Amino acid sequence: xxxxxxxxxxxxxxxSEVASKKRVIEILSELLATGQSDLAxxxxxxxxxxxxxxxxxxxxxxxxxxHGRFNQSQLAIGAFVKLRKGVDFDAIDRQPVDxxxxxxxxxHYTDEHLKILAYLAEMFSDRVFCQQLRExxxxxxxxxxxxxxxxxxxxxP
Numbered sequence: 001x002x003x004x005x006x007x008x009x010x011x012x013x014x015x016s017e018v019a020s021k022k023r024v025i026e027i028l029s030e031l032l033a034t035g036q037s038d039l040a041x042x043x044x045x046x047x048x049x050x051x052x053x054x055x056x057x058x059x060x061x062x063x064x065x066x067h068g069r070f071n072q073s074q075l076a077i078g079a080f081v082k083l084r085k086g087v088d089f090d091a092i093d094r095q096p097v098d099x100x101x102x103x104x105x106x107x108h109y110t111d112e113h114l115k116i117l118a119y120l121a122e123m124f125s126d127r128v129f130c131q132q133l134r135e136x137x138x139x140x141x142x143x144x145x146x147x148x149x150x151x152x153x154x155x156x157p
């Protein structure tokens with residue numbers, strides 16, 4: 001998978017200063033609607049918050065992957081926010097979240113949705129990579145680091 005199929009530089013924010021999970025999801029909704037003439041931020045927010053009510057998407061170690069389905073979207077799209085200071089995201093380890101990748105997928109995506117989430121979960125479980133994201137100081141550098149990440153090579157037995 002190529003992350004640039006999901007995300008563009010215009011849908012990345014570096015060092016956002018927010019104080020709540022709700023505000024992070026509002027920002028993600030606005031970013032996900034960016035450049036999408038057929039999408040509006042409010043219905044995206046409703047989708048993301050609806051999924052969040054089913055259970056937190058905070059993975060632990062400062063990472064969250066809010067995601068939702070949307071019938072007006074024809075392709076999966078992503079947005080990324082690095083927070084200056086972590087917020088409570090009801091993560092499984094109860095640690096504040098400062099790296100947030102939002103994902104919106106069309107209703108008809110089934111297997112694709114799970115594959116994308118698995119890819120993102122692998123990406124954000126890479127602690128060295130997450131530290132590199134935390135050290136990035138611009139939208140451009142965040143985009144480059146997201147773009148250039150590769151899964152760990154499988155070592156033959």
